[in-house]
Amino acid sequence: MKHRTFELSLERGDLLPLLLMMPTLIIILCIMIVPLIYGFVLTFFNAGFGNSGSPAFAGFDNWVRFFKDETSRKAVLNTVCFSLGATAGDLVLGTICALLLVKLPRIVSSIFRPIVTMPLLVSPVVVGLIWRYIYDPRGILYWILGQFGITIEDFPGVTMPSTALLSTIIAHWWQVTPFVVIVLTAGLLSIPDEYYEAARIDGAGAFNTFFRITLPQLRNVYMTVLIISGVDTIKIFDIIYALTGGGPNNSTISLSIYGYNQAFVQSNLSYAMVISVMTMVLSFLIFGIPFVRNNIASNKR
Amino acid sequence: MKKVISIAMVMMLAVATLFAGGTGEATAANSGKNLLVSVWAGPHADLQKQVVADYPDANVTIDDVDYGNLKAKQLTSFQAAPGSGNYDVVWVNSLWMKEYTDAGYILPLNDYIEASGLDTSMYSKGLLDGCTFDGQIYGFPTYAQTMILVYDKAAFEEEGLEVPTTADELIAVAKHFKEKGTGIAFPEKQGSGDTLFSQLLFSEGGSYFDENGRPAMDSPEAIRAATIIDELGKYAIDGCLAWHHDECAEAVRMKDAPIAIVMSALCNQNHDPEKSLIVDTVGYAPMPGTTGLAAATNTFWVWAVASNATDPQAAYDLCEWLASPEVEKRQTIADQQISAIETISSDPEVLEKAPFIPVVMEQLANGKTEPSLVSFAAYKTELQTALSEIATTDEDPAVIMQNLQAKLETMDFSY
Numbered sequence: 001m002k003h004r005t006f007e008l009s010l011e012r013g014d015l016l017p018l019l020l021m022m023p024t025l026i027i028i029l030c031i032m033i034v035p036l037i038y039g040f041v042l043t044f045f046n047a048g049f050g051n052s053g054s055p056a057f058a059g060f061d062n063w064v065r066f067f068k069d070e071t072s073r074k075a076v077l078n079t080v081c082f083s084l085g086a087t088a089g090d091l092v093l094g095t096i097c098a099l100l101l102v103k104l105p106r107i108v109s110s111i112f113r114p115i116v117t118m119p120l121l122v123s124p125v126v127v128g129l130i131w132r133y134i135y136d137p138r139g140i141l142y143w144i145l146g147q148f149g150i151t152i153e154d155f156p157g158v159t160m161p162s163t164a165l166l167s168t169i170i171a172h173w174w175q176v177t178p179f180v181v182i183v184l185t186a187g188l189l190s191i192p193d194e195y196y197e198a199a200r201i202d203g204a205g206a207f208n209t210f211f212r213i214t215l216p217q218l219r220n221v222y223m224t225v226l227i228i229s230g231v232d233t234i235k236i237f238d239i240i241y242a243l244t245g246g247g248p249n250n251s252t253i254s255l256s257i258y259g260y261n262q263a264f265v266q267s268n269l270s271y272a273m274v275i276s277v278m279t280m281v282l283s284f285l286i287f288g289i290p291f292v293r294n295n296i297a298s299n300k301r
Numbered sequence: 302m303k304k305v306i307s308i309a310m311v312m313m314l315a316v317a318t319l320f321a322g323g324t325g326e327a328t329a330a331n332s333g334k335n336l337l338v339s340v341w342a343g344p345h346a347d348l349q350k351q352v353v354a355d356y357p358d359a360n361v362t363i364d365d366v367d368y369g370n371l372k373a374k375q376l377t378s379f380q381a382a383p384g385s386g387n388y389d390v391v392w393v394n395s396l397w398m399k400e401y402t403d404a405g406y407i408l409p410l411n412d413y414i415e416a417s418g419l420d421t422s423m424y425s426k427g428l429l430d431g432c433t434f435d436g437q438i439y440g441f442p443t444y445a446q447t448m449i450l451v452y453d454k455a456a457f458e459e460e461g462l463e464v465p466t467t468a469d470e471l472i473a474v475a476k477h478f479k480e481k482g483t484g485i486a487f488p489e490k491q492g493s494g495d496t497l498f499s500q501l502l503f504s505e506g507g508s509y510f511d512e513n514g515r516p517a518m519d520s521p522e523a524i525r526a527a528t529i530i531d532e533l534g535k536y537a538i539d540g541c542l543a544w545h546h547d548e549c550a551e552a553v554r555m556k557d558a559p560i561a562i563v564m565s566a567l568c569n570q571n572h573d574p575e576k577s578l579i580v581d582t583v584g585y586a587p588m589p590g591t592t593g594l595a596a597a598t599n600t601f602w603v604w605a606v607a608s609n610a611t612d613p614q615a616a617y618d619l620c621e622w623l624a625s626p627e628v629e630k631r632q633t634i635a636d637q638q639i640s641a642i643e644t645i646s647s648d649p650e651v652l653e654k655a656p657f658i659p660v661v662m663e664q665l666a667n668g669k670t671e672p673s674l675v676s677f678a679a680y681k682t683e684l685q686t687a688l689s690e691i692a693t694t695d696e697d698p699a700v701i702m703q704n705l706q707a708k709l710e711t712m713d714f715s716y
Contacts, residue, residue: 049376049404071686136548137540138557152539159542160693241369247491248542249689264373266678267400 043274048267055270062274072275074250075258076282081165082240082254083233083286086172090229091222093173094180099210101181102188113185120178128242131171132158135243158244161251168240168252172233180225187221188214223294230287234279255279334359334615339375340392341602342367344567345444348636352628359615364388372397379406379609389610390619393440393603395431399673402434407605409437413617423626428641431670432603440605441624442641446566447597447664448497449657450586451550453579456559464586467593468501468529475536478559484538486552486561491689493545494530495681497562497588498688499598501526503669504590509680510672516680516709518687518702525591527691527698534692542692554579562588565661569637572654585657587664597664598671601641639665676714683708 008014043062047055066072097116101109119127134141135157142152152159158167191214199209215222237256240246246253246261255275263272340349342365353361366374372394381387393401401407414421421429421438428442450471452464460481465471475485488494502508507522517523534541538558541549546564553561554570554577570576571583587595604620606613622628629640630651637655639662645651646662671677687705691698 049380132543135543157543159540244543245369245490245492247686247689248693249491250686260373261682264376265682267376267675268679 039273040277042270043277045270047269049263049269058270062271065271066274066278071250071253071258072255072278075253075255075275076278078165078251078253079234079236079255079279079282080286082169082172082236082252083230085166085169086176086233086236087226087230089169089173090176090180091225093177094184094225097177097181098184098188099214101185113181116181117178119175120182122175124175124238125242127171127175128239131167131174131239131243135159135167158252159248161249164244164248164251168243171239171243172236175239176229176232180229183221183225184218187218191217219294220298223291227287227291231283234283234286255282334612336361336389336612336616336619337386338363338390338392338619339371339378339388340365341371341394344570345632345636345638348632352623352632353619356619356622358618358622361619376406379404379607381609383609384611387609387611388607389612389616390623391605391607393605395428395442395599395601395603396671396677398432398439398603399434400675400678401605402437402439403675405608407439408608408610408613408617409439410606410617410620411437413606413614413621414438417617417621419621423644424624424641425643425665427599427665427668427670428601431599431601431673432605434673440603441620442601442603443624443629443638444566445599445601445639445641445661445665446564447600447661447668448500448562448588449565449568449660449664450560450588451553451563451568451571451657452560452584452586453553453556453582454584455579455582456556457584460559464584465589466586467589468504468591471589472529472532472536474560475533479536479538483558484536484541485533486538486541486544486549486558487533488544488546488549488562489534489537489541489689489692490543490545492685494688494692495685496564496598496600498526498530498684499671500588500596500664501529501590503596503598503667504588504592504594506594508669509677510714514714516706516712516714518684518709519706524699524702527688527702529591530688531691531698565639565657568657569655572637585660587660594667595664597661597668599665599668600671674714674716676712676716679712680709680714683712 042055044058044060045055046058046062101113101116104112122130133139136142137152141157145151145155156163158164195213195217196209199213204212235256236254237260240252240254241257241260244252246257256279259272259275259279262268262275336359338353338361340346340363346363346365349365350363353363364374375388375391375393378387378391391407393407424442425445428445429438432438432440432442450465456478457464460477462474462477463470465474471485478484487497502523505522505525507520507526508517511517511520538552540552544552546567549558549561550563550567550570552558553563556578568585572580574580577583589595604623606616606620610616624641626642626645629642630645630648632638633640633645633651634654637657639658640646646658652658672680674680683705687701690696690701694701
């Protein structure tokens, strides 16, 4: 059997693809990979803003501290709860809204669609501030609840640990659901009508049609939304920071807020880096692995 | 290809012309000196912008940032190379001074002061001491603030109540109003309650560390301060648990609360008819401890020169001008800020505009400064969490303070 060997030929232009990709690779290396490695290395030192000279080597001290630290454990728990609650709500509410918009007559849905998507245009910090006023006892929420005899004692909103995290999740739903609506509406419109027609002929009800046609057809759309929205919620900072600042009693402190406090309030960059790396790991564990598995399954199919 | 190159050249020319025009204007007006100043976007920021517009020796741009992000932005600016858009002058919270001087972020000013012949004895000694480390003055104090009682005289008269002079009387007044459907307003949001705690701790005669340098949050004074806050919390107006200083000041101003513990820097708005419903009925009193002593936490702001300032001399000149008696008096009259220049607080013209100044000065006279340690930020963070726990749970404040003490004892406060 004759073996053919590959010989790199400059004349044939074998290096051209690599050359064309080089600027992108260099940029990615400089602005993503190098800072990431630098940040990871920093976790083994005691670095702070303005430390003169080389920071002292700390070994695994910062990592050990993370796993022993009561606040970091609370931050992990809050972040996971926020992420799961926020993402689940985004998907459920987004699906309901998208289905309603698709079912509406075109002229009506063309009016409602821009209205529904408006919160998406608001910056997350502003969302936090808006909801701060909404949750204020003198604000609109308690005026509405008051009409049904519900007071701040019944639903303390952001003032008590029991409901503070839920309150921040609700604010997040308000902002991010429109994104899910936009993506899912596009997905719904791409499902061929023939499928629904066949289901109707076969006598399938709305429930069966949704779970046997709509959901499977939207599988990839949901995975895309899940990865984007999910990772976004793991990194959550702005809304919580503006709304509660992590309180009361650390009941809404997220990993990002805890990391920010360590870096900029306590000037403890190394520990903040540990928190950031753990945020990345958590993000991969919760949303990265299902995404990779789904991709592998899709490729096999 | 030629077309693309031509378009690119035209665009580059347009951008170059734009920038050339911008700098040219500044050069003509101020001999080419441009200074970038970082300040807190508090209620005085607009006035500061008006004031610096009259500075004759440079074109001054104020970058006002909300308190929550101010330090982070200043720290980032200190890392930049001179002339790369970094701050020349920074308005520093007195609590950050030790950290900034240790890290070399701000310049010692002794040489500049000596060269200009400035008489620094006009500044309150206590406040100037807060800017002095190892014999070097690192900035000029200004804008002192402390928490005082603000109340609506009409509401007190209606209820036949006297102005409280001790902590127990204050709790009784708060209870009375709570039973009437309102209550006292004071900042209880996590991260906001530590200033009030500090004042009460100092009013009770306590301190953050004992004589051996050990944290002292299990001392009777610290537990008493926490208990007063816990008691006041029971009679606070609805919503206080999510309120920062601004919301509390607004609550009393808008007659939602008949009494509030307010940061003095926000009191100027009580006299603005467009923002206040208590212009004619507002009253001020010291924030008392158990014995009636009202001690302030000496919190103030400092005009300082960034070490990476492009032109340190020009930055120093601006600081000296901003902290001068003329500019301080102008700002006090316009915005009722508390100057570090002692003679201003007794100026009749100033007192007429800012009737709360004597109360603030009384507290500042009994004032103490919080520990100047970089690691104190971690102490404060733990304290803030404990205070939030006191505010939101039924747990005994003494137990929470003892738990806090146990946690603090595992931490390093040697730097």
